[in-house]
Amino acid sequence: MVVKLFVGSLLIVLAGCNASKNPLRKEVKLLQKGVIKDDTSYVYALPYEEGKTFRVIQGYFSPFTHKERAALDFNMKRGTKVLAAREGVVVRVKEDGTRGGLKSKYRSHGNNIVIQHPDGSRAGYWHLQHNGALVNVGDSVKKGQTIALSGKTGYAMVPHLHFLVWTSKNGNWQQIATRFQTSKGIKYLKGWKKYQNKTIN
């Protein structure tokens, strides 16, 4: 418990600083500030139920475990319904992992689902509960469909959902920041903020 509190406060302290030299990091900052105006990128749904609010405990390129990752960690207790942020075909399911924690030996236990979108990009949903996948490889899933139950398997300090999107650019897979529909409009999410999944008509 003491360790948890310590690491938790460390995260808060580090949330504002960034160590990554990845050029995408700068682009993400500009996108978050709305400086890049002609943004025609896809608008993702938050990967949880309508009306629910969760906090992003690690944003893009944060220095804890996302140093070189354009990934988001949503703080959620085990067994929370995880919804597809975008439609596609399930290309990977792992749900046999049972262990989780901050030890590298737990990395291989990280249960996950990968969905390929119509434009060829892919989204990953990580740290799912043991036997927590509700879809199979080859299934077509709709945006907003419940695909899994969250957990804490793999390399994870607390139960959460690690979400990331990557796309092929010139033959190389590259992680990208994505924007989401939130109760306060379309946003690039930031670390330590809470976001409610609410459709605005």
Ligand SMILES: [Zn+2]
């Ligand atoms: Zn993460």
